[in-house]
Amino acid sequence: MRSLVCIAALLSVVAPAAGQSGAGTTQEAAVAVVRAFHTALAAGDSTTAVLHLHPDVVIYESGRAETLTEYRQGHLSSDIAFASATRREITVEAVDVRGDQALYTAESRTTGRWRDRDIDAYGTETMVLLRTPDGWRIRHIHWSSR
Numbered sequence: 001m002r003s004l005v006c007i008a009a010l011l012s013v014v015a016p017a018a019g020q021s022g023a024g025t026t027q028e029a030a031v032a033v034v035r036a037f038h039t040a041l042a043a044g045d046s047t048t049a050v051l052h053l054h055p056d057v058v059i060y061e062s063g064r065a066e067t068l069t070e071y072r073q074g075h076l077s078s079d080i081a082f083a084s085a086t087r088r089e090i091t092v093e094a095v096d097v098r099g100d101q102a103l104y105t106a107e108s109r110t111t112g113r114w115r116d117r118d119i120d121a122y123g124t125e126t127m128v129l130l131r132t133p134d135g136w137r138i139r140h141i142h143w144s145s146r
Helices: 002-013 023-043 046-051 068-073 075-085
Strands: 053-061 064-067 086-098 101-114 117-132 135-145
Touching (some): 023 135, 046 075, 053 068, 053 075, 068 075, 075 086
16 A cells, blocks of 8 residues: 555656646556566566566566567466565555656555565565557666565
8 A cells, every 4th residue: 555655746746748638547567567477477477577678678577688589488487486475565655757758767565475585675666667659668676685
């Protein structure tokens, strides 16, 4: 619930880009793509998860940078397994849309059991989204946790 309050507060103070109307709807659409991506990971649906990624996406995770091809061949299956086994709760969430780009940031807490160990981790996430003719797509992801 706190994340919804943060989004509502952000939407009320972030000014739309010059000449842009309906910023709330635009911001909500960008956030919806991020949430759909995470929902697909947790559901084990790699096809849908990848649909939300821009073809030129770069993913920073575990000290590495991966292209879409590298992510599909490697880390994606681990991210799905982890997301399926744990529960992620957004504690802080914000989005700033400037024209055809959106910057999404979040802090979260992940709990559950993964590979025979209890998980209680805090993390941060940054995503850059681009508006394409097909809608918002995630162009960059950076995940870190502690």
